[in-house]
Amino acid sequence: MTIFLQILPFLIDGLVTTLLVSGSVVLIAILLGIPAGCTLVFGPIWLRIPIRLYADFVRGVPILVLLYFVYYGLPAIKVNLTSMTAAIVALTAFKTAQIIEITRGAFQSIPIGQTDAAKSIGLGLIDRFIQVLAPQAIRRFLPPFVNSVVDTVKGSSLVSLLGIVDLMLSLQQVIGRTHVALPLYTIGALMYFAINFPLSVLSRRLEKRFI
């Protein structure tokens, strides 16, 4: 029992790193992905094409390849990033592509009749967006978005491969020293679960409420 109390602060440090990485990735990806996704739906063709290519390409590449590309590949062109920055850049690149897709889907699944109706009562482009389309898009956006956040938290365990001491790596280090594998992996799994389960519940709630 004492051993668990000794290692707990260490694991919590790892957990904090995991949350920090996931949190910044999600935040930056929202800031980039939602405007890009809206542009993909409403923007001019010369902006839509590069966004489309980016989203398709990045989503077709394993996250691990992205991570290694940014951390080990970019120094070849004199872009040297710390492991933490590289991890956030790579994961954000991936998450942004996902959020672009979720945003696009949220708008495009709104029946065209909504736009027709908004036009026929004299709403201009901006009012159609703010009053009619965006409120409906948000409802369609939230459930897949929350699932995507869960994926981010789980997927962030890959950053341990760049030597970042997140929850995953802190577990491995503790196990390396104590040789107590099963209970510690169980604790680690429970910690991931403790973050993600409420999110899953939230996602299900949102689906029930809005769909």
Place this chain on the structure above:
Amino acid sequence: MNDIPLEPVISMAGVTKSFGSNQVLKGIDLAVTKGQVVAIIGPSGSGKTTLLRCINFLEEYDGGSIKIDGIEVGYKDAVGERRRRSDRDLARVRSDAAMVFQQFNLFPHLTATQNVMLGLVKARGKSKTEARQIAHRWLARVGLSDKFEALPSQLSGGQQQRVGIARAVAMEPKVLLLDEITSSLDPELVGEVLAVVKELAVEGRTMILVTHEMAFAKEVADRVVFTDQGHVVIDASPATIFNEQPNDRLQVFLSRVRSFGH
């Protein structure tokens, strides 16, 4: 008020429209004067709905002219050249030709009252207080006094369509466009919607309706326009259309419609 309107509210001349290589409207001429109710009938694919959607530019017409109160709907002349109106410009023209849709197209995130208020506030620039009063008045008129705060999902099809009518007519449009507004309703709900339309007709509102309800067209319309294959085949009084049937294609169409028991 003038007894003789100088110009029709709606005037269409030589309107053409193609979807790809398929020409749906092949030169439509149609004029509707103030207070007239015009029913457009015809086989499916004859371009009725497209015609209606061109009037408020939900479909862009390729050639010809459509004017509401003398103002060209979708385009303006710029040095003899036809240029599409800006979105803001279009919005203003469109609000003069509010439409009621087959699929209702109510805004699902807004209550019945908010659905009616939206255009009044955003397009007509009315205060929320005034818009709410107008919305309540119209919802009451269509028999929904107890549904002010209901969301569309809490309403029956007939109730939803009555909100749709209130939303359109509250804009006080110069013409009301009704696009097969009873086609997606259960038969027992059709009556309540048509009753509302009939009241609006009696009150002297200018309306163009595309409909499959022949009995209704006969009862409520001042004029019936039969379209087929992108042309206006005949434009006459309901009595002429339904009793005399002065055209072969019209006869075939009416006999088909009747055989389905409407």
